[in-house]
Amino acid sequence: MVKEISEKIKESISTVEPVEIPYEQRGYHLAIEATKANIVDVVSFFDKAGLYLEDMCCVDYIDYLEIVYLFNNHNKVCRIKVTLKVDPEKPSAPTISHIYKIARWYEREIHEFFGVLFEGHNFMTYLFLHDQIDFYPLRKKQVPVPEEDKRLLNSFNPEEQEDGFFLNLGPQHPSTHGVLRVVVKMNGEYMLSAEPVLGYLHRMHEKMAENRTYQQFYPNAARMDYLGALNFNLGYVTTVEKLCGIEVPERAQYIRTITAELNRISSHLLWFGAFVADLGGLTPFLYTFDDRENILDILEAVAGSRLTYSYFRFGGLFNDVDDDFVLNVKKFIDRLRSRFSMYERLVTGNVIFINRVKNIGVMDKNYPLKYGCSGPVIRSIGIPFDIRKHEPYAVYDRIDFDVATGTNGDNMDRYLVRIKEMEISLNIIEKALKDLPSGPVKAEKIPKKLKPPKGDIYHTVESPRGELGIYIVSDESDVPYRMRWRVPSYSNLMTFPELAEGSLIADAIATLGSYDLVIPEIDR
Amino acid sequence: MCALDSIIAVVGKEVIRLIAGLIGVLIVVVVNALILTWVERKVSGHMQKRIGPKEVGPYGLIQPIADGLKLLGKELLTPANVDKPLYYLAPVVVFIPVLVSFIVIPFDGFLQVKDINVGILVILAFSSLSVLSILIAGWGSNNKYSLIGATRSVAQNIAYEIPLLLSLLPVVFMANSFSLRDIVEAQREGWFVWRWQFFAFLIYFIAATAETNRTPFDLPEAESELVAGFHTEYSGMRFALFFLAEYTNIFIASAIATTFFLGGYLGPVLPGIVWFFIKTYFLVFVIMWFRWTFPRVRFDQLLNFSWKILIPVAFANLILTGGILKL
Numbered sequence: 001m002v003k004e005i006s007e008k009i010k011e012s013i014s015t016v017e018p019v020e021i022p023y024e025q026r027g028y029h030l031a032i033e034a035t036k037a038n039i040v041d042v043v044s045f046f047d048k049a050g051l052y053l054e055d056m057c058c059v060d061y062i063d064y065l066e067i068v069y070l071f072n073n074h075n076k077v078c079r080i081k082v083t084l085k086v087d088p089e090k091p092s093a094p095t096i097s098h099i100y101k102i103a104r105w106y107e108r109e110i111h112e113f114f115g116v117l118f119e120g121h122n123f124m125t126y127l128f129l130h131d132q133i134d135f136y137p138l139r140k141k142q143v144p145v146p147e148e149d150k151r152l153l154n155s156f157n158p159e160e161q162e163d164g165f166f167l168n169l170g171p172q173h174p175s176t177h178g179v180l181r182v183v184v185k186m187n188g189e190y191m192l193s194a195e196p197v198l199g200y201l202h203r204m205h206e207k208m209a210e211n212r213t214y215q216q217f218y219p220n221a222a223r224m225d226y227l228g229a230l231n232f233n234l235g236y237v238t239t240v241e242k243l244c245g246i247e248v249p250e251r252a253q254y255i256r257t258i259t260a261e262l263n264r265i266s267s268h269l270l271w272f273g274a275f276v277a278d279l280g281g282l283t284p285f286l287y288t289f290d291d292r293e294n295i296l297d298i299l300e301a302v303a304g305s306r307l308t309y310s311y312f313r314f315g316g317l318f319n320d321v322d323d324d325f326v327l328n329v330k331k332f333i334d335r336l337r338s339r340f341s342m343y344e345r346l347v348t349g350n351v352i353f354i355n356r357v358k359n360i361g362v363m364d365k366n367y368p369l370k371y372g373c374s375g376p377v378i379r380s381i382g383i384p385f386d387i388r389k390h391e392p393y394a395v396y397d398r399i400d401f402d403v404a405t406g407t408n409g410d411n412m413d414r415y416l417v418r419i420k421e422m423e424i425s426l427n428i429i430e431k432a433l434k435d436l437p438s439g440p441v442k443a444e445k446i447p448k449k450l451k452p453p454k455g456d457i458y459h460t461v462e463s464p465r466g467e468l469g470i471y472i473v474s475d476e477s478d479v480p481y482r483m484r485w486r487v488p489s490y491s492n493l494m495t496f497p498e499l500a501e502g503s504l505i506a507d508a509i510a511t512l513g514s515y516d517l518v519i520p521e522i523d524r
Numbered sequence: 525m526c527a528l529d530s531i532i533a534v535v536g537k538e539v540i541r542l543i544a545g546l547i548g549v550l551i552v553v554v555v556n557a558l559i560l561t562w563v564e565r566k567v568s569g570h571m572q573k574r575i576g577p578k579e580v581g582p583y584g585l586i587q588p589i590a591d592g593l594k595l596l597g598k599e600l601l602t603p604a605n606v607d608k609p610l611y612y613l614a615p616v617v618v619f620i621p622v623l624v625s626f627i628v629i630p631f632d633g634f635l636q637v638k639d640i641n642v643g644i645l646v647i648l649a650f651s652s653l654s655v656l657s658i659l660i661a662g663w664g665s666n667n668k669y670s671l672i673g674a675t676r677s678v679a680q681n682i683a684y685e686i687p688l689l690l691s692l693l694p695v696v697f698m699a700n701s702f703s704l705r706d707i708v709e710a711q712r713e714g715w716f717v718w719r720w721q722f723f724a725f726l727i728y729f730i731a732a733t734a735e736t737n738r739t740p741f742d743l744p745e746a747e748s749e750l751v752a753g754f755h756t757e758y759s760g761m762r763f764a765l766f767f768l769a770e771y772t773n774i775f776i777a778s779a780i781a782t783t784f785f786l787g788g789y790l791g792p793v794l795p796g797i798v799w800f801f802i803k804t805y806f807l808v809f810v811i812m813w814f815r816w817t818f819p820r821v822r823f824d825q826l827l828n829f830s831w832k833i834l835i836p837v838a839f840a841n842l843i844l845t846g847g848i849l850k851l
Binding site (some may be wrong): 165167173174176188276277278279280281282283286287290346347350351352353356357405504506507509 | 560568571572574575668669674675676739740742746747748749751816817818819820822823824825
């Protein structure tokens with residue numbers, strides 16, 4: 001696959017020179033240096049080859065800015081890094097938002113953080129920041145925001161620009177699960193258009209990462225996605241371990257898998273309750289919280305916290321688990337299995353519920369390519385894309401498990417996929433518990449000051465919401481030079497405007513609920 | 525005694541009776557709403573594996589009074605851009621029709637403020653007014669969520685008032701009277717719900733649930749979509765009046781169902797008023813049961829259900845009943 005693409009791109013675009021990269025070290029197979037002249041051709045080539053835009057970010061190397069495009073395949077891992085060097089004095093680059101729709105948001109983000117102007121982008125407003133910033137936050141040197149940029153950034157006022165009935169769903173609204181704001185143009189009960197407005201919980205974790213050592217960044221990862229904190233924690237430690245070449249003991253790997261899966265179940269349980277509450281059924285919410293409480297108790301006993309865990313450390317775990325843990329997890333598995341039939345009778349089989357979710361919010365088959373969405377959202381369309389299978393980390397390659405998929409890509413499928421995933425997670429935990437080896441849970445000789453070798457790395461894990469990717473650039477010091485987080489809800493939410501167009505407000509709320517959004521993760 | 529006689533002589537016995545009745549009704553309304561809020565919290569609590577209020581008084585019985593005092597003591601906030609006359613008027617308008625409906629309900633053979641020979645028409649006419657107050661509240665609040673909630677409410681009430689009326693008419697045919705007491709007395713041989721009118725009862729109960737804006741038909745105040753619908757901008761005692769009206773409406777809807785289909789105050793051994801309250805509160809419980817079990821239907825599904833299913837079935841039932849009685 002990699003060879004094939006490498007040859008094909010050389011054939012069709014003569015000016016590029018693909019370089020093969022050792023995947024084990026860097027996390028990508030192929031690196032391509034593009035120029036302003038041929039970047040659009042390169043990107044359209046990948047679009048035609050059926051690859052999706054996994055991530056897009058920018059790194060400030062002082063002499064030049066480097067825009068990084070990462071492409072990947074849904075069937076088999078084939079990650080390609082395309083870089084584009086940009087002049088730091090007056091940075092600009094051609095837009096690719098007409099090829100990949102998700103680039104629309106990525107480009108807005110790069111614009112406000114680095115000041116790179118994307119030529120041809122038709123909506124260069126703020127994504128996260130407020131309109132009073134003086135300097136571009138992620139540039140290594142202070143670069144003031146020019147006047148024309150400020151004007152551009154502050155131009156999102158739909159109510160002043162056109163006539164119509166505008167409704168602000170959020171940032172304080174019961175169904176936006178946090179502080180998402182969606183500006184909706186309405187015609188009676190129907191939505192004409194919807195534009196998500198982000199940034200109400202923006203804390204600039206990427207900038208924070210540049211100001212603290214690798215160890216000091218542990219807690220930040222948990223604060224991004226507070227429902228899947230262990231998965232984010234796991235993603236962060238595995239990335240840095242891969243970058244430094246740290247070997248993790250067997251027992252620690254198994255415990256990581258078990259606790260991460262428990263965390264996934266707790267996240268899905270909360271979503272389940274909240275989704276039905278969005279549809280007006282308030283009782284299941286309390287039932288799932290009752291189940292979830294068990295997981296929180298189990299994890300509290302080993303990790304010390306109930307929600308924002310930082311249980312994993314570079315090279316292992318903070319603490320070993322005891323026999324009580326194993327016993328309680330086994331008890332919980334039995335308990336949750338017996339509860340699924342009750343949920344089936346209470347919710348899944350309810351006529352009102354079925355009428356509210358079936359054939360609502362149907363996603364096209366081309367959404368994953370256009371938007372790069374992932375997790376249960378993409379699996380509901382029928383694509384068995386799961387990082388746990390594709391690029392196994394921890395001990396997922398040693399455990400046999402299914403990937404739940406749907407067929408239609410409607411709200412019902414997204415619901416069923418998550419329910420199925422909880423059962424699969426239970427199976428994974430059960431198998432991992434059976435094989436749990438004894439031994440140490442911490443690697444020896446991890447330096448107090450971790451100084452990874454020079455270079456960059458991209459690593460992904462499957463969070464409860466989808467593909468979490470972390471891109472780290474190291475300059476051999478004990479602080480990351482640049483840390484970029486590719487978060488799953490970001491690209492999932494991007495599909496919302498298209499799905500909401502022309503739908504009833506009640507259906508749009510149901511669709512929004514079916515994404516399982518966690519806003520602090522999107523805002524970072 | 526002499527003074528009382530002279531007063532009676534001046535204003536007439538009937539007026540005195542009405543005034544005394546209205547005061548009695550006011551007490552019943554308030555006490556009933558207090559009990560129902562407590563019941564709702566207990567019912568929802570036990571359905572959700574909680575225990576509900578328990579700290580204030582035995583079994584939390586004093587809780588509604590504490591809540592009521594809290595609401596009374598709250599500052600009456602008026603948002604800056606509301607349409608003031610309408611905004612102030614709405615909570616009052618929502619409460620008046622509720623009081624009037626109580627006048628004709630027969631709690632027992634002798635316990636009725638006034639038996640009017642078109643009793644059911646009085647109730648239906650006045651309960652239609654409640655949608656007016658919701659519209660006033662939604663429009664006067666100058667809030668987009670309130671407005672959407674109010675428009676939903678109008679469409680919903682128009683759609684569900686028709687099956688409501690159509691399901692009650694067959695009973696009127698059978699009892700040969702519009703008077704509520706006559707209808708109860710006609711059930712001495714057996715409740716109408718078992719005498720051919722089971723479908724009418726079902727239609728009435730569904731329509732009444734929609735009419736009182738309860739889940740699964742609580743679209744005007746759908747909190748996951750419209751925050752709080754038409755009463756988003758109301759707080760303190762004004763909110764409490766909406767709340768009071770909602771619970772009283774549930775009670776009235778259940779009381780009419782009891783009167784028309786379940787034999788009203790008729791029953792063995794126990795006094796009539798006890799039977800009346802047992803039956804009514806059972807129906808109230810069923811409505812609460814709905815709320816804590818079902819998700820909410822969608823707006824178009826709600827209207828389709830009424831116009832395409834309930835109204836034709838109710839019409840067929842009406843024609844059938846009329847035809848059989850004529851033969």
